[in-house]
Each structure stands twice: as C-alpha cells, then as structure tokens.
Amino acid sequence: xxxxxxxxxxxxxxxxxxxxxxxxxxxxxxxxxxxxxxxxxxxxxxxxxxxxxxxxxxxxxxxxxxxxxxxxxxxxxxxxxxxxxxxxxxxxxxxxxxxxxxxxxxxxxxxxxxxxxxxxxxxxxxxxxxxxxxxxxxxxxxxxxxxxxxxxxxxxxxxxxxxxxxxxxxxxxxxxxxxxxxxxxxxxxxxxxxxxxxxxxxxxxxxxxxxxxxxxxxxxxxx
Numbered sequence: 455x456x457x458x459x460x461x462x463x464x465x466x467x468x469x470x471x472x473x474x475x476x477x478x479x480x481x482x483x484x485x486x487x488x489x490x491x492x493x494x495x496x497x498x499x500x501x502x503x504x505x506x507x508x509x510x511x512x513x514x515x516x517x518x519x520x521x522x523x524x525x526x527x528x529x530x531x532x533x534x535x536x537x538x539x540x541x542x543x544x545x546x547x548x549x550x551x552x553x554x555x556x557x558x559x560x561x562x563x564x565x566x567x568x569x570x571x572x573x574x575x576x577x578x579x580x581x582x583x584x585x586x587x588x589x590x591x592x593x594x595x596x597x598x599x600x601x602x603x604x605x606x607x608x609x610x611x612x613x614x615x616x617x618x619x620x621x622x623x624x625x626x627x628x629x630x631x632x633x634x635x636x637x638x639x640x641x642x643x644x645x646x647x648x649x650x651x652x653x654x655x656x657x658x659x660x661x662x663x664x665x666x667x668x669x670x671x672x673x674x675x676x677x
Contacts, residue, residue, distance in 0.1 A: 477507050484515035489571035502560065506567045513570035520578055527585065533650055534581050537662065538573070540647045545569050545670045547640045551614060552671035554633065557625030562671070569670050576665045580658060589658035597655035603663035604648070611641050613673035 477496065484492050493508040517538060524531035546566050553562035583589040614637045619626035644666065651662040 477504065477511070479511035479515050481515035481518065484512045485519050489513070502564055506564055509571050510567040513567075513574045516571075516574045516578065520574070520581060524581060530581060530584055534577055537580075537647065537650050537665070538577055540643055540650060541573055541665060542570065544640065544643050544647070544666075545573070547636060547643070548670040550636060551640075551673070554627050555617070555619075555623070557627055565670055572668075573665070576661075576668070580661050580665070583661055584658040589661075590656050592654065592656045596657055596660040599660040600655060600663045603660075603667045606667045607644050610667075610669060610673045611637065611644065614640065617674065 480492075480496060483495060487495070489509060489512040492512045493505060496508055496511075497504045520534065521531055524534065549562040549566040552565075553559065556562065615634075617628075617633070618630075619628050647666050648663075651659050651666075653659075
C-alpha cells in the first residue's frame, strides 16, 4: 500500500482544513485552553481525522490570534507568517520521507497536522522574544547555537540524500527520482527558513534556528 508518497506536500498541509468543513474551529475556546484540552472539549466521537482536525484548528486559531497581536509590527508579523508556511512544509516533507522509508501507512500523514500546535507554541515564543530587548541580545552562545543548528540541518539533508533501502527494507516504497526531488525541495525550504531568520547572532535568531532543527522524524534509523 502506497498511501503517503502519493500525497503531495499541499495535500498533507490541507488535512486539517478538509476536516474543518465538518467541524468548524472554535477560536474562542482555542485561545483559552491548550491544544490537548481543546481536543477533549471539541471531539464528540474520536477518530484519527477528528484529532487531526482539532490540532489543525487549534493551531490556526492561535496563528490568527498571534497575527492580530502583531498588527503594530507588520514586518515581524510577515516574517512569522512566512516562517510558519515554510516550517509546515518541512514537517510535511519529513512525514513523507518517513512514510516512504516505512512503506506507507497513515501514521506519518497524521503526524503532520498534529505537529502544528507545538510549532505554533514555538512561533508564539519567538514572536514574544523578538519584541523585547532580550531577543536582540547577542553573544557567543547564540552564535554557537545557530552554527550547530546549521550543521545539524546540513547533516539531516545529507543523510536524506544518501538514503537507499537496505537489503532488509523490502517494505520501502523508495523511488530514486521521487526521493531526489523531495530532498531538493526540503533543502530549498531549509535555505528559505534561514533567509527568513537572517544572520544576526542574537537570542531571537537562535530560537528560530531551534525550530528549524525540531524535526518530526529522524532522517535514518528507527522512528
């Protein structure tokens, strides 16, 4: 069964939205409680799709609230919005890579929208830090964190690029051409994230780089 590789990044990112037509977001509630509590209070009859939908709705509501809070800072708001789009696409590709290696299955697709609440928490923290003098503080520690994140991201991409199914991986749905294309997309997105974050060696930028390397699945080994 070849479920996940057949899904495009756009399709994966659309999973929560497709379910939201059935269960509209309750942003008043989402902005008052954490994502787990939101799921508890909004899912009537549990299903995988409902859990995806609840996670996506909570994240989208919090994203809208964050955007409103940044009305007076349009440049930061635009950077946060761009970073959100870029990282969501990275997470979708990470799910796709894992699904190919595992030979398909729905787990990897469901993991993508369910990662969005944590991403939104990270972005809210980044936006809050960037609006203070703390976020602008520079130092060797921040420079080292950024350098390490760049190194870790490059290693992740290199591991993906070098992947080929082993003799015992008969379940993999690996296709060399498809894999190469996906890795190139992932690498380009990583560069886009780094462009969005910039090159300042300050606390806010270091925190942003930590988001880049908070991957959904490892590039090799068990997951």
